[in-house]
Amino acid sequence: MSTPLAQQEAGSSPSEAPSRAHVDEPAVPNSRLLIEAADVSVQYAVKRPAFWTLRRDTLHALRSVSVALRRGEVLGIVGESGSGKSTLGRVLAGIERPHGGSVRFAPHCHVQTIYQDASSALNPFMTVRASLLEGLKARRRSALTYRGAVLDNEQALLGCVGLDEELATRKPHALSGGQKQRVAIARALAAAPDALIADEPISALDVSIQAHIINLLGDISEHLGIAVAFIAHDLGVVRHLCERTIVLYLGQIVEEGPTADLFARPAHPYTRALIAAAPSVNQARPVSAPPTPDGTPPASLELPTPVGVPMGCAYRGRCPAADPQRCLRDAPELKAQDRGSPSVNPETVQAYRCHYTPGEQSERAARSSGVAS
Template sequence: MPDELLHLENIKKYFGLRGGVPWRQAQAVKAVDDVSFVVRKGETVGLVGESGSGKSTLARVATRLLDPTAGRVEIGGVDVTKVSGRKLRPVRRKVQMVFQDPQASLNPRQSVGTILTTPFRAQGIRPTKIQLVELLEQVGLSAEHLDRYPHEFSGGQRQRIGIARALSVQPELLVCDEPVSALDVSIQAQVLNLLADLRDELGLSYVLVAHDLAVVRQVASRIAVMYLGTIVEEGPAAEVYDHPAHPYTRALLSAVPVPEPGAVRDRIVLTGDVPTPISPPSGCPFRTRCYKAEDICSTKRLVLEAVAGSNEHKAACYLPEI
């Protein structure tokens, strides 16, 4: 489709794991297992799930920071699955990434001015000081910050610098890997509001990775829920929040605090641990923890199917909540 900025088709990403002893065969950690995913112009897609569900790995495959084991990655309608090295430079101008920990993603030995200049130089561009100042002003900082170093800023300010660096090459899509999880609650709201303002001002699209559904609700137009390397539910944000179809999504939403004194929410407590991605369960990967699981759930893994006649809202479940 002409308005698709990112199209992931049947993406798999396995990591090799050597056996602990010589006679034990090497195993594969199935971090992402057969995921298809689309982001269109103007969308903010929230990619949510527990830690270890494969969200960050999928984000890195989408930005070609990791090579997929199998599948197809299209950015701006161009297949970049096999592209590497210098040929990736035009791709980098369309898609940029904002990392989870700004303290780790910013070089402590470089000033802010040098950090912002690096993406320009990678594209063969020599930026002016005016351009660098404009980048800082877009994220709520000023010219006086150009000569400072990352350790001189708060966590929220460092994340703003990371966002400014991502904006330097004027991308169409930002992939944000838990951009507020390392920040105080009050600062989280400021950064999310900044992302929303930049979306409206610059016409950006986002993939917003998070483990907290309350965080992405503020800005997401569409939600994709991941569990054990697969997407188990996807749809418009309002439908997913108001009418969750997959038991896992319902359990996640039940854990979101209610911001009203005295309000009570029926809590769904999942039993057991998340299965190992080395050897996931047969059939539905969530069945070992699901409160609705039946024998049929172990037979075959379902693909995403329409829920209650909706073309946009889909879930991979034999017993969806309708």
């Protein structure tokens, strides 16, 4: 049976600010689809100092990004700082209206968001109990059940995020950063959402509770069919938790696919650089990693700017395999990794944005490092 995606409000509390998503597409015949962003672009007008004046510029936070979030899946969204992860999260939550493209939601799709900064999600004048009750009031279907506990009351909600119920009478100022974050997660779960947009939800937590929250997110997705868009810097967690992953670079998807394939056989030089530079994925390698065996350097500390995005391939300035003419002239399309299969399933395909196959990239990188030495 087909389920049409339609325009929906994302919610009504501060963590799920209402807004109207941009909808202009026909129904999509796929019952697992919850949120579908097609060809989405987001731009901001910014001012930059130029000699004695300020120059107006356009910052391209997202450029033609297409993403589908399906019931019960955990989608990882990775990329370095400023690559557009949070912007994409806001678009998927319906909080930010894109300037181009469309976003569609399944009927009655209820989206909740969790942010790295939990303070912004909690009302400073409300006790934990009042915040959780507010979350419960936003619920539009039966409460979630986690490890035998029905999450329809404050004790069960606090318990599921590993907090003691004596915290219920406190206000946010009397909680630690990690406790606030867990209350914000409990509040989001109280509303029994269909989709959860989690923007770096565990960065403020200690390692032991991080593992607990990761298991919680994995369980609610697997057993309760809640879709989770998990935005993270920690590739080790993404590898563990997410079935599919998309890699953003300067507001564009440069690679996407099943997480296992993407980590086993990254097809874009930027994905390889991110993996090589991630200590939790590659424990043996220090953070300032030396070039990988195929000559790809780790992501440098110098971040590119999404203002005045360059012509051609946006990654060419950092890419060891770049061709000075072709990569300057032609912007590469996102193309499927060839597995020799004639039909390509969008849920399982690995796609990357490069003119060259991974084999050609390695040859080119080896040749250019040979020329350089």
